[in-house]
Amino acid sequence: MKGSKYAILKMVESSSFLNILNGLLKKSxxxxxxxxxxxxxxxxxxxxxxxxxxxxxxxxPELATAITEWWLYKDATTPNWDLISTCTINGKRGIVLVEAKAHSYELENESKGKPYDINTKSDGTKENQKQIGKAIEQANIEINKKFSGVAISRDNCYQLSNRIAHAWWLANQGIPVVLMYLGFQDVQDMNDGKNRLFTTDKDWQDCFKIHAKQVGVDKIIDKNVDCGKSSFVIICRSY
Structure with a gap:
């Protein structure tokens, strides 16, 4: 075990975990x-x-069923998160969602997205791909009512797009969300001569913003996105 997953686990096990996490969440x-x-x-x-x-x-349980039905046509694996926590956001029970990265290639590698594969043999996979595309498109349409130029998509920056879509869905159900992209600095177990590690906060911030710009998400970093029943915010932090 190494990289961002191990870095998250070490942070969670730290006796200072809550202080660290709340420090990262400051101003959110x-x-x-x-x-x-x-x-x-x-x-x-x-x-x-x-x-x-x-x-x-x-x-x-009703929310659990609803989010699965929104995202998938039939049973399959839904996206995994590096860290999820309940929290209080401006006096209301909410959720913190964390996506962690340890080197730039983790973002570069997912820029290609998950294009629809017309040659897949599984009808269930085809329908799930269609359903995921619809879910992300729905979130994109609604977000654009507040912030024009956002272009999240199943076929471009898929992971970032699905993270934004899930934050939107939760906020639309009345659950406020902080979506944090967390870059770990100097993760030496990933220093194989090929990966470009983040050595400063600026390294990470610049890398993430370039990535986010591909789908217009740079327009909503640190912005409160009102989804009707509640809202979400995406923040970029390093540790």
Whole structure:
């Protein structure tokens, strides 16, 4: 185990975890306390969280079913998150979603997205791809009512696009969200001579903003995106 996953687990196991996390969340409106629940828990219990499972046990089963039906045509694996935690956002129970990176290639490698594969043999896979495309498009249309120029898509920067879409969906259900892209600095276990590590906060900020710009997400970094029942914000931090 190495890279951003191991870095997250070490952070979670730290006796200063809550101080670290709340420091990263400063100015976002979110606070995490010992009364909150988060996944993963430790290096021993290192399972990454799926939102439907997290919603089922920390909010209600109806939300878990609804998010799965919105995202997928039929049963399949939904996106995993490096860290999910309940929290309080401006006095309301919400969710912190964390996507972590340890080197620039992790962003560059996912820029190609997940184009629709017309040659796939599985009808279920075809339908799931269509459903995911519709879900992201729905989120994009609604976000553009507030911030024009955002262009999240199944076929471009897929991971970033699906992260934004899920944050929008949760906020649209009345759950406020802080979506944090977290760059870990100097992750030496990924220093193989090929990966470009982040050595400063500016390294990470510049890398993420260039990536986000491909789908117009640079327009909403640190902006409160009102989704009707609640809102979400995307923040970029390093540790």
């Amino acid at each position: 409106g979110a606070t995490v306390t010992t009364y909150d629940n988060w996944m993963p828990k430790s290096i021993r219990y290192d399972k990454e969280a799926e939102l439907n499972d997290f919603l089922k046990y920390n909010f209600n």
